[in-house]
Amino acid sequence: MNKEEIFSGIPASPGIIIGEARLLSRSSGTIAPINVSDPQAEAAVFQNTVVQVKRSLEKTAATVLQKHGADFARIFDAQAMIAGDEVWNKNIEARILKEGLCAEYIYDDEARKVITQLSESKDSYLKERIQDIQAVTARFIGLLKGEKQTALQDIKGPTVVVSRFLSPGDILAISSAKKIGFATGVGGPTSHAALMAKSLGVPAVLGIGELAERIPSGAEIIIDGYSGTFILHPTAATIKKYRELKASEIRLMRQLEELKDQPAVTKDDNEINVLANIELPTEVPKVLAAGAMGIGLYRTEYLFLTKADFPTFEEQYEAYSGILRRMGEKPVVIRTFDLGGDKFPGITGAYTEANPFLGWRAIRFCLDRPEVFKVQLKALLKASVFGNLSIMIPMISNYEEIIATKKILEECKEELRAANVKFKEKIPFGIMIEVPSAAIISEHLAPEVDFFSIGTNDLIQYTVAVDRDHELLAKLYQSFHPSVLALIKASVKAAHRYHRKVSVCGEMAADPLAAVLLIGLGVDELSSGFRMTGILKKVIRSITHTGARRIADHALWLKSHGEVEAYLKKEVSRVFPEIIPVIEFSRRNSHG
Missing domain, CATH: 3.20.20.60 (Phosphoenolpyruvate-binding domains)
Known part of the structure; x- marks a missing residue:
């Protein structure tokens, strides 16, 4: 029998979810610098990927604008600008042709350089801009490596999606389902993830660190978005306690509704x-x-x-x-x-x-x-x-x-x-x-x-x-x-x-x-x-x-x-x- 473990994170969006973990892998490992036989062809693949990612983000921005308003749409507009940055992309293309290495390695390498610079800043605002680069990089590498994307919109509750980080697109995908929350290894109270979760009513706990990458899918967990508590393998007594808390919360909210x-x-x-x-x-x-x-x-x-x-x-x-x-x-x-x-x-x-x-x-x-x-x-x-x-x-x-x-x-x-x-x-x-x-x-x-x-x-x-x-x-x-x-x-x-x-x-x-x-x-x-x-x-x-x-x-x-x-x-x-x-x-x- 697994022992109950209690961790503290950052409370990002209120609510309690008692459910199974669904691990979304966001590998932080270094991509191998694989030599390619035809650098010209690899550069062409990269150029095609740029078009795909930019168009996908622009399409998402247009859809989000209609459903959720201009504020969230701007997030995807900004990411589309990153994806289509000509100076950035020409530099990557030049490295592919000069070094003869795979596009995903070079893109990831360039992204890591920028992320390292931002990470060294003492300013939390600048640090949290890393998330846009991570989100775009994840899209590029996924396409370049031919990885199949996880269909988050098909996840049913009660579930807690656990990942090193979630992109704004990920959060939109899970927001329509009931009894779903998420926990991430990184992120702060002013991050896109926190703002979107709060606005969309998705319970969330951020900043749980490396824990997010070692939670097994299917494990029973509880997240408390009010206090930032993350509980792995909760005991029957803990589950009962949180169910009672949820029930009392519902009763109180009904009473308060009458006062609005x-x-x-x-x-x-x-x-x-x-x-x-x-x-x-x-x-x-x-x-x-x-x-x-x-x-x-x-x-x-x-x-x-x-x-x-x-x-x-x-x-x-x-x-x-x-x-x-x-x-x-x-x-x-x-x-x-x-x-x-x-x-x-x-x-x-x-x-x-x-x-x-x-x-x-x-x-x-x-x-x-x-x-x-x-x-x-x-x-x-x-x-x-x-x-x-x-x-x-x-x-x-x-x-x-x-x-x-x-x-x-x-x-x-x-x-x-x-x-x-x-x-x-x-x-x-x-x-x-x-x-x-x-x-x-x-x-x-x-x-x-x-x-x-x-x-x-x-x-x-x-x-x-x-x-x-x-x-x-x-x-x-x-x-x-x-x-x-x-x-x-x-x-x-x-x-x-x-x-x-x-x-x-x-x-x-x-x-x-x-x-x-x-x-x-x-x-x-x-x-x-x-x-x-x-x-x-x-x-x-x-x-x-x-x-x-x-x-x-x-x-x-x-x-x-x-x-x-x-x-x-x-x-x-x-x-x-x-x-x-x-x-x-x-x-x-x-x-x-």
Whole structure:
């Protein structure tokens, strides 16, 4: 009898699958440099393969555009560009003719060189671009070696597809089946695999390493896409436990479904807006279906994850206007680019960041490159006529950045007026409070903006000087650290003094226990993933604002994260016992 083994990966898409493993081989071994008798004929075979792969990807892109929208289609467009790259392909053809070796060896060798360079980058964004090269390379080598492709679309659930990596095409193929999930050896939270899985509703765990290549097909496994847990050969007790968890999840979701059209109002009649964070425009229908009151954060940097180059004015305008049209009069907060300068296509020169989180990124980059920033601002302004837009600026650390940003925004308005382009004159303009310096001087910043949005993920890591993705320091990344609570309270107090609303769009907003605390601290809006809409409405409708404020007031006097958390658990259980089931469910299924 096989022994149960439990592994931890990266939670990429929520859901639990209990089923058999289906191993999809993605050999990482080196291809042998086989000599060919006729290099000219081998070069011709390679040229024909280029045509086949490029046409196949272009056809897939067209199909995906119709079924899933432009965001996913761009992934395949970008891969088609890689497949058809003339410089790359001429180099490979020249090597075939000169060295007399098989095309698959030379293509793989060239791909490995590029992948090695990208792998050495400290930037997770650049590392994750490796997946496009891997996907294209796998197609080329498969055709050149005459390998038969696995018919993923024929797989029936309950099954977990396990592979070193899955291409976007693989994920689309399995997404139509029920009770199917996947686990991969590589990949991160912003990879194509993670974004597609989440958007298509396919449970997934990434980053399980070499384990993905030694799981036998047919082995019984469990993946928990909420926590990133991967269980090989689960015992009967473990299977029973996860079946009960799935059943309780279904029951809770049915209860929460009844709340989706209900207002988020406390028992003492205080309304707290529940908004949704999105990464892709294709998520808008799910936001509406979940009953969210609007979009509290659209991360525009995800436009880069589905494109090989800088998005044009028209591409940005289409994305922004499409979201605003579909949301109608519901508020939509669009955040300007929050990327490092080294991630923007077209930025020339050797440039690396020793510490990207503290580097040339977000508003710092945009103010230094107004020609880039203006394209985005003008696209936002033009799109504003189609809905209820608010513009939000990330990474503000001082007063001067706000003034400089407002000046550029006014310049954009003047240039659009001169070109007779219509836009809304009064668009709410806000900033993210995620740098401690901004929270400390929030009294000076509040009069210059229309709203604050507190990004708790970065605010916590900047305040306690801990990288939130650092495994060895995870215990020091403390949401309830007294200094973090003091900064949130100070920011809320400053905003309310000038009658400005405050939202929270970080992971604290998705934690029901933290939500009670945030409401007590005076936060007006909570913005999280659309799947949390029902849970947050349940919390809000079950508590009193007065009771939450009393709890928060006491928490501010406590000395440590541990004391605050223990107090919250005890006091919330005593005062608001009906929300304990959703707190337990959410905290068990949190990403950490």
